[in-house]
Amino acid sequence: MSTNVLRTADGWWVVLGERAVPVDTKAATTAELLADRDAVREAALSGEAGTPVADLAALSPVTTPCRVVAQMVNYRSHARDSGFTGDIPPAFFRKASGSVSGPGEAVVRPAHVKFLDYEIELGLVMGASLPVGTVVEERDLPSYVAGLVITNDVSAREVQLTKTQFYESKSYPTFTPTGPYLSLLEPEDFAHLLDLRLKLSVNGELRQDRTLADMIVRPAQALTLLARFQTLDPGDLLLTGTPGGTALKAPPKPVEKIGALLPPAVKWKAFFKSQAKNPHYLSPGDVITATIATPDGRIDLGEQRTPVAAVN
DSSP: OOEEEEEETTEEEEEETTEEEEOOOOOOSHHHHHTTHHHHHHHHTSOOOOEEGGGSOOBOSSOSSOOEEEESSOBHHHHHHTTOOSOOOOOEEEEOGGGEEOTTSOEEEOTTOOOEEOOEEEEEEESSOBOTTOOOOGGGHHHHEEEEEEEEOOEEHHHHHHHTOHHHHTOSTTSEEBOSOEEEOOGGGGGGGGGOEEEEEETTEEEEEEEGGGBSSOHHHHHHHHTTTOOBOTTOEEEOOOOSOOSOOOOOHHHHHHHHTSOHHHHHHHHHHHHTTOTTSBOTTOEEEEEEEOTTSSSEEEEEEEEEEEOO
């Protein structure tokens, strides 16, 4: 069974139901904690009464700086929403680790952003180095991936689309809410990954709901493709794509064909004029709720609940 770990300003905790037991470790970073798994196991078996989880203020269990890498268009449902047909080539992009924020911290919409979107994603937290040239088979995943986290790949769509700039559009501070738990997996838990269900709601309205079975490039293959050019180290984070249901969707094909004939400035002005009528983009005062778990609770990454705020 997986072990859920929570991080606060006071240190690391093992979550046991509604209570949490402190981990006796000097680890300050996620990588250091992963190197001290014995301390995590001892806390889980200590029998201490612990502290109510509700009394703890969770920080991101992924500490920064670290590498934050993300997969593009990696769920079939998202591909349909985005207007893709046929085979989709695997693609990756980087996010600034300064975008990583806690599971209850507000997502802050920059003043120049009107079209703020959500993307629930399963995050893989590396437990070992992945050198360039590594080939990862399904059976090898426990050797490289230590655990899982909920992430939200928040996106400034007008920056992303008009500049074709993923790095900027997804890297503003608070644009990668992470946690609450780092779910440390045992080797046998990896057989249950495809049962994980990703759910995201805004103000109680369910927007995204898919299992990993909808995924196009699964974790072992993704790590192999990434290792063609990118080294990863313990504590680094890979976001594995989002299912359909985001606010942004491709326009109908006839509209898209007409738009392709227009000058870029005219095309984007018309597109965002139509998007202004879309009520699904995030606004200050909204609350995003995200969960990832298997139906039997074998793996349960907790609940991420983030309000949306405007820049002060």
